Amino acid sequence: MRLDKRADDQLRPIKIQLNVIKQALGSCYFEMGKTRVIAATYGPQEVHPKHIEESDKCILMCNYNMLPFSVDGNRKKPGYDRRSVEISKVVREALEPAVFTEEYPRCAINIDMQIIQADAGTRVAAINATSLCLCCAGIAMRDIVVSVAVGRANKKILVDLTKQEEDADDAIDMPIAIMPREKKITLLQMDGIASIDEIKEIINKSFIACDELSKIHRAVLNKNISNI
Numbered sequence: 465m466r467l468d469k470r471a472d473d474q475l476r477p478i479k480i481q482l483n484v485i486k487q488a489l490g491s492c493y494f495e496m497g498k499t500r501v502i503a504a505t506y507g508p509q510e511v512h513p514k515h516i517e518e519s520d521k522c523i524l525m526c527n528y529n530m531l532p533f534s535v536d537g538n539r540k541k542p543g544y545d546r547r548s549v550e551i552s553k554v555v556r557e558a559l560e561p562a563v564f565t566e567e568y569p570r571c572a573i574n575i576d577m578q579i580i581q582a583d584a585g586t587r588v589a590a591i592n593a594t595s596l597c598l599c600c601a602g603i604a605m606r607d608i609v610v611s612v613a614v615g616r617a618n619k620k621i622l623v624d625l626t627k628q629e630e631d632a633d634d635a636i637d638m639p640i641a642i643m644p645r646e647k648k649i650t651l652l653q654m655d656g657i658a659s660i661d662e663i664k665e666i667i668n669k670s671f672i673a674c675d676e677l678s679k680i681h682r683a684v685l686n687k688n689i690s691n692i
């Protein structure tokens with residue numbers, strides 16, 4: 465039994481609220497246990513600076529930020545750092561294959577993600593929130609993108625690790641994002657050292673957890689938006 469009483473394969477409780485920001489085209493509050501994020505989408509709109517625009521597709525401009533009060537212990541230094549630049553990049557790369565970018569040439573779609581509370585898995589929560597945001601904004605998409613971190617802690621393979629589990633001595637953390645319809649992986653990162661068998665088990669469990677997540681996402685979208 466885990467400290468929060470979950471089974472090894474169990475996701476943390478998920479809470480989703482769509483269109484929480486009035487002035488954004490699409491927005492989403494996404495909660496996975498104690499990890500909480502708000503994401504908002506603006507555009508398609510003109511690209512700034514102009515020289516980065518692409519003539520045959522739009523660019524996704526993703527900005528991940530962790531708020532100073534989001535972490536345990538000391539306040540996080542405000543503003544962007546190397547970690548937020550890396551996570552902004554991996555979120556963009558996880559989403560891009562799902563978006564019909566060619567439908568919006570010379571445009572930018574801006575996606576802002578604010579982590580309001582962090583208990584591990586903030587990048588996967590941000591990917592879930594941004595995919596839902598794009599759906600709310602009516603952006604043409606091949607599929608939704610769902611994401612979860614599966615890893616090892618205390619010699620067990622665990623789904624959706626908390627910060628305490630991630631801090632175990634033997635921890636491995638593997639955030640993964642999937643387009644569920646095509647079963648295509650759009651993000652795979654790993655912290656720690658794992659055997660081939662462990663990697664296979666982690667990937668299998670990630671697919672099962674993502675399947676469950678995709679049902680939750682589709683149910684929320686069906687309830688809020690027609691024609692999904």
Ligand code: UDP
Binds near residue numbers: 535536583627630639
């Ligand atoms: N964290 C923190 N301060 C920081 C960065 C991260 O306390 O400046 C914590 C936070 O709980 C975060 C966790 O460490 O969720 C794991 O961070 P990681 O970089 O592995 O990314 P994440 O798992 O959030 O995607």
